[in-house]
Amino acid sequence: MAAENSHGAAAVGTDQTCAICLEDPTDPLHLPCGHSFCDGCLNEWRSRYGEEEEMKRKCPICRARIPPSKEMVATLHAYRVQKQLLEKNNDTSSLRYYDAYHLLKEAEERVGSDWDGVTVLEDNNDKPPVVMPDYIAKAIGKGDIKSVVKWINANRREDRANAALIADTASIPVLSAATTCGQLALMTHLLQLGANVDGRTIFGGTAISYAFKGKEDLNEKVRLLLSWGASFFPGRECSREDSISEARNYGHHEVARLLESELGGRRCEVVGLSERPELNGKTCVADEYLPASDQYKVTLENKAKEELLLGPSNLKRRDRTPEDCGYYLEFKNGRAVRHDFDSSEDCRAFVTALNGGEARPVVTEEAEAAAERAAAELLAELGLDDSPKDLANSDGQVKKSKKNVGGQSVRLP
Secondary structure, eight states: OOOOOTTTTTTOOOOOOOOOTTOOSSSSEOTTTSSEEHHHHHHHHHHHHHOOOHTTOOOTTTTBOOBBBBBHHHHHHHHHHHHHHHTTTTTOSSHHHHHHHHHHHHHHHOTTTTTSSSSSSSSOOOSOOOOOOOHHHHHHHOOOOOHHHHHHHHTTOOGGGGGGETTTTTTHHHHHHHHHOOOHHHHHHHHHOOOTTOOOOOOOHHHHHHHTTTTTTHHHHHHHHHHHOOOOSTTTTHHHHHHHHHHHTTTHHHHHHHHHSSTOEEEEEOOOOOOSGGGTEEEEEEEETTTTEEEEEEESSTTTEEEEOOOOGGGEEOOOOOSSSEEEEEETTTEEEEEOSSSSHHHHHHHHHHHHSSOOOOOHHHHHHHHHHHHHHHHHHTTTOOTTOOOEEEEEEOOOOOGGGGSOOOOOO
């Protein structure tokens, strides 16, 4: 017979179904009361049906208390430290203190006054993220992408694309840090390596919310993240509504209009197009929504970059993934080389060959230096500045870089 816990409920084994969806649990969470739920089901129940804070902390079945998550507790401690530091510096009349005070109050309400201060709800992500060394974190701020990429690729067994920077008490995903600094090439490279586009800090922020902290290249950053499937979450600074308001406050009305539409900025697949059936199955990016005609201006993902006007019924969202990224940004000799393709099948074949095909030759420092000298000589012959901010295309031609939508052109240090 199953053992009973302190609440008198029988302990639930891992083979039990989720008590909310009644299916095999996905990322199951086992509560101290003995009931088990899918992680997503429990979060949805707490946000949709637990209208009162007290109800959000109760098991949906037996109403036993649900301990706060590690994220909730970490957020609580972080806001307490932030508030205490401001008080220590006698900075109690500033807007920063006002925000810290109210954010701490919200965190305390979410945790609840009846929390014992010890028990936390164990999640299924017990493996902590790789911590990025300080010198690499500083390289991001300086724009030294070459050093960052070299560190990430030095150990592919570690999930360095999802490494965390430790700033004060905050653990910040490297993608969010790169987004704040406006490093579009690094952002693309991280996403191609499997960085979680929705990876959250202990404050709940994601890369797309961090896009508004560094106001430069906001349009390009937001479009890039949307094409990779960036989501919005309830809460301060993380919701779609707050992002739209933030964009308008800083005069980025184009970004605001993009966020207001359902598919704006998203990567999509063309479907049900009877006028040009050869385009069905092709991928594109929805650049702009035209409300007057209820159509999207889209750009096909091929070398010709053909532009079309398509209705929502002819577009099916198809987010970029590391295996199906639409185009590929490769780093060679400190420069970013963009590979474009005429079909997503060609792109997937390229990525497969790059990651799991023939072994790539090891590049020694001597060979890299020789390649740098050869590149400098080529640039001199072309009458161009020997600057690593130039961008080479997949044909080996060197172009002066300029900022454009979706990573068309990128700047490197």
